[in-house]
Amino acid sequence: MPDTQDLDRRKAAILEAVVTEYIGTAQPVGSHHVARAAGINVSSATIRSEMVALEREGYLVQPHTSAGRVPTDKGYRFFVDQLAEPGVLGPAQRHKVSRFFEQVHGEMEELLERTSGLLSDLTSYASVVVPPSHDAAVVRSVQLVGLGARVALLVAVLADGAVEKRAIELPEEVPDEVLAVASGRLQAAAQGHPLGSVHIAEPSGDAAVDRVVSLAESALGDLAGEAHxxxxxxxxxxxxxxxDAVDTVRAVLATLEQQLVVVSLLRDVLERGLSVAIGTEHGYEPLSACAVVVAPVSVDGQLGGAVGLVGPTRMNYPQALAAARVVGEQLGDRLRATLDAGSSARPVRETRPRRRARGRR
Amino acid sequence: MPDTQDLDRRKAAILEAVVTEYIGTAQPVGSHHVARAAGINVSSATIRSEMVALEREGYLVQPHTSAGRVPTDKGYRFFVDQLAEPGVLGPAQRHKVSRFFEQVHGEMEELLERTSGLLSDLTSYASVVVPPSHDAAVVRSVQLVGLGARVALLVAVLADGAVEKRAIELPEEVPDEVLAVASGRLQAAAQGHPLGSVHIAEPSGDAAVDRVVSLAESALGDLAGEAHxxxxxxxxxxxxxxxDAVDTVRAVLATLEQQLVVVSLLRDVLERGLSVAIGTEHGYEPLSACAVVVAPVSVDGQLGGAVGLVGPTRMNYPQALAAARVVGEQLGDRLRATLDAGSSARPVRETRPRRRARGRR
DNA sequence: CTTGGCACTCGGTAAAATCGAGTGCCAGAG
DNA sequence: CTCTGGCACTCGATTTTACCGAGTGCCAAG
Structure with a gap:
């Protein structure tokens, strides 16, 4: 157990015991239980006085006088930052993950959907997968399809298996022939280039075509910049x-339904350099009963996407962190592997570099 | 109030009162409350004896002696079939629907996603949208994109704004050039034809190409046949x-996560000619506390899709039925409107035919 | 057949009693 | 000064008891 900065060794050990026990039982933890825990060799009386201190410092609370202690958000935070063992997946879980990524193939949307299922299975928490932007993905094909009189659909197929589409509102009625020409110009300009760096060379001479092309180009830019x-x-x-409170369930579910909120939540957390946001740390009131574990999904160092887990504050942090990290990494690798497949020179597939990101906080 | 088949007028009125009251309050309904209800002009004593009969016949139950009555599934069923007023949306809701369908545009996936949001908003129940098959939708474009060494992605863009994709496992490594040729042949054969009736004319002479094409063709067939x-x-x-029972919530949510189950549930219900399945009528045990309201989404008479609502058995059936029907119809109309847009001759857009399907059961 | 009256039931709520895990404090030992 | 065992005390959870009243079933009179 590492020496810690704001808590002496014994207090830390006690805090750890409380958190561990509480995560397991969901019951307030009394001094006796702590005394019985491994690595604690003092009497319950001593522990009691230490707990008073821990409570004064904000790491623990009593639900009421003469009850055991429960960790506060601050308590969990200390646990996560200073105490928790790095956490590894069990062999069964590890196997699940590797089999999953061996076996899954091809199409992006399905990959992501199933990844979120995997993560949820591994941990028994709700999971969230936010795919990275397609900025660097090579365009295989772009086309415009007319829908209504003044609506066209821009469809881009990327080398990583993603198919992105966006409806474009046209300012005027555009004949199919014009769309076809515009589509062709887009295709010529985009194919083989990363989505983020598509530029149309020069005007075609046909004003109608150019108007459409420029609309489509900016839509393409959106696709690249925005997250999926x-x-x-x-x-x-x-x-x-x-x-167990049905109200809490409702509130959390309602929040998860708002995709934008979730995306910015994860982004915020990552930007603050955290991998866990506990209780109110993220500032989203309806999720104050939750902890959110986040791991980046980076493709070639370019970060963008994220995977997350949402559970009660008394979640199994080591396991959740391990699962999120592993799945995030693997997903990133997977996306990178297919990123530029199909560009003229197929790159050598190196044996996956196991960059073991082991840095706390 | 119509004369009914298995229940005399008064019993029916009593049952109706019980159901209505219970739907509103979620409390067992006593004879006094029923006596007070509109249209009932007998004393509570009379009602009591009638209720005994209704209970014997299985329309009502007592949670325990000396409590009021609660409708059984059979009771709800009778209510829905024989008693409930057709049910109309309020002007505000009606307005929401029409504004929604005016304003939403273009892309299929977003349309469906938002439709399910609309339905859920209108009713405060969970909603399900199962899109119809694309069988009749005209193909605008098909292509094959190579992903891994032996995986290709088949992408079809349909005139109704849908983009369907499917990964194809190739039996052998296929060079990009072959894929391109195959892609071209597919495109030539499919473009302008309904997805369901794409047939490749004749072999190309290149065996490798033909193998790929036939794989892709069968994948196309899958896309057409299967539901979205x-x-x-x-x-x-x-x-x-x-x-309010958190267990129930969990069980129901878990069921809704299994897409296949939901699809076949809705299909089963529709096939039995019902628009409501109450409690155990559908045979899916975890949903026995729920009622499921279903309305077809038919495009040009061709049924296929469905919209559904999932709520407690004590749901507001008239409102839910009305909402599901209206949204189902509108969605069908919308899909039909764009179905063949873009085929050589754009059809005249008739003012939407308000075929008012008013048939009970 | 309907109805008002009446005795009876029994779940839900409230008040009282009990239990025990857990606390804070303290005096004595190390 | 720290640790520990002992002890009185607290207070939520659980059980017990009491009570209320909505609601029932039954019946005799209209």
Missing amino acids: DRIFVGGPSRLAAAF | DRIFVGGPSRLAAAF
């Missing part, structure tokens, strides 16, 4: 199992 | 509000 327009939520029913 | 591969669930958090 969809997030993937896995196992929401796990939430119902994790909380 | 995704269903859209709206407002699952509403379920948490509708039930």
